[in-house]
Amino acid sequence: MFYRPEDGHGLKHNPFNAVVTPRPIGWISTRDSDGSENLAPYSFFNAVAYVPPQVMFASTSAKPDRDGTKDSVANIRETGVFCVNIVEYAMREAMNLTSGPWPREIDEFEKAGIERVPCEEIPCSRVASAPASLECRMTEIVTLRGEANFLVLGEVVGVHLRDDCLEDGMFNVLKFQPLTRLGYRDYSRITEVFSLKRPGE
Structure with a gap:
């Protein structure tokens, strides 16, 4: 099968959503200028880079109460900071609950019963039980093609x-x-790893 995205695919669901897979999930915590958290x-x-360490995430839809974007991007525009919390399999239901189209005044930490703790370097909270959290200062917001x-x-x-995730x-x-996110409503979890040695190492 071959199709041009501009012409449509003719399938029940968009296959592009399932092609680039698995995708890690960044559980993004932010705070607006008034102190409300998301x-x-x-x-x-x-x-996307090692030195200095850098990350990216993309927001691809909008809420009616956020002027053409979502709470996360709107908050980052105001404060210039965000925290990426890594999602473990045990937190899948809580993560999914925070994905809802809740009004901007809803605090997802409270709604999903997630314990928060303050970050060290930025004015924002993080998920207390996350295996890892990355405190970030925004360097750039790029407007991509499309709405x-x-x-x-x-x-x-x-x-x-998290201490219990460190070994040797x-x-x-x-x-x-x-x-990890697959496509459609599908997810997966990493339960097996293997190593490969690069040529020249």
């Missing part, structure tokens, strides 16, 4: 690692089984 998952998320598509880039200025001096993902 927590929302984004599967268009990844690390309400924004790419947020940030430099990581603080890293939290390494961050062991099997200790928490990262939750």
